[in-house]
Amino acid sequence: MDAMVRHDQGTYRLLDYEPSMHPIGAQLCGSNPKHAAPCARIIEELGFDLIDLNCGCPVDKVTKDNSGSGLLKYPELIGEILSNIVSAVQIPVTVKIRAGWDEQHINGPEITQIAERAGAKVIFVHGRTRQQSYRGPANWDYIRDCKAVANSILVFGNGDIIDSESAENMFLHTGCDGLLLSRGLFGHPFLIEDIARHFEGKDPIERAGEEIRDTLLEHLDSILAYQPERKAVLDLRRVGSWYLKKGSGVKKLKELVVRAKDLAEVRAEIECFDWESVC
Secondary structure, eight states, X not given: OHHHHTTOHHHHHTTOOOGGGOXXXXXXXXXXXXXXHHHHHHHHHTTXXXXXXXXXXXXXXXXXXXXXXXXXXXHHHHHHHHHHHHHHOSSOEEEEEESBSSTTOBOHHHHHHHHHHHTOSEEEEESSOTTTTTOSOOOHHHHHHHHHHOSSSEEEEESXXXXXXXXXXXXXXXXXXXXXXXXXXXXXXTHXXXXXXXXXXXXXXXXXXXXXXXXXXXXXXHHHHHSOHHHHHHHHHHHHHHHTSSSTTOHHXXXXXXXOOXXXXXXXXXXXXXXXXXX
């Protein structure tokens, strides 16, 4: 939020989107309640359909000023920030949290009630603590406990949703109102469709390696449309690894991708690779 009130152009660039992306939300990250309302108004004026307050990011550079999951240590401050955002805009406001700062300070249910009183419409609950980061299994009991104390606010479950079966189990275990998909989508953007088809009673789609290849190349084209080539190469190293997490014979291609310095060369390698072994 601090960068937004300073009108930092790099921050504003993160808010670029195309009209076809509606409905679309923007996430605010910060711990200064004085900046909450002006930032929220900027988001609304930019045409976003929803504002989410990030109280979940575990990265040190974010939490060092009590932003992200650092706010979990100050539940009442979360409430103040949310109240300021809600009072400033007409669009819905949501909040993303983790179960707590660590296992000794699990306060998701308390924050759920605070967020509800502040006027948030949805709370997304990640079943890990900040101390866990992304290590170890998510504890869905924490999500269930948040749902148990909710009245009007909707509770969405997050953490370890990697396929249709885990999506259904999240609902069954927690009684939550919806799902938030995140890291499970890395290299597997088909997950949303797979889960939707599952709940519609439709058979799963069997995807060949060539579809993964085409999706990776489409992802690369999107990066190139937004980033200069040097930055796109760095992004490709990360993104390519997501798509090559499994399958026989992908080790060599993955090594080429993560060491890529020339986009044309690595694109040719991706196009010529035997994708029949990847699924």
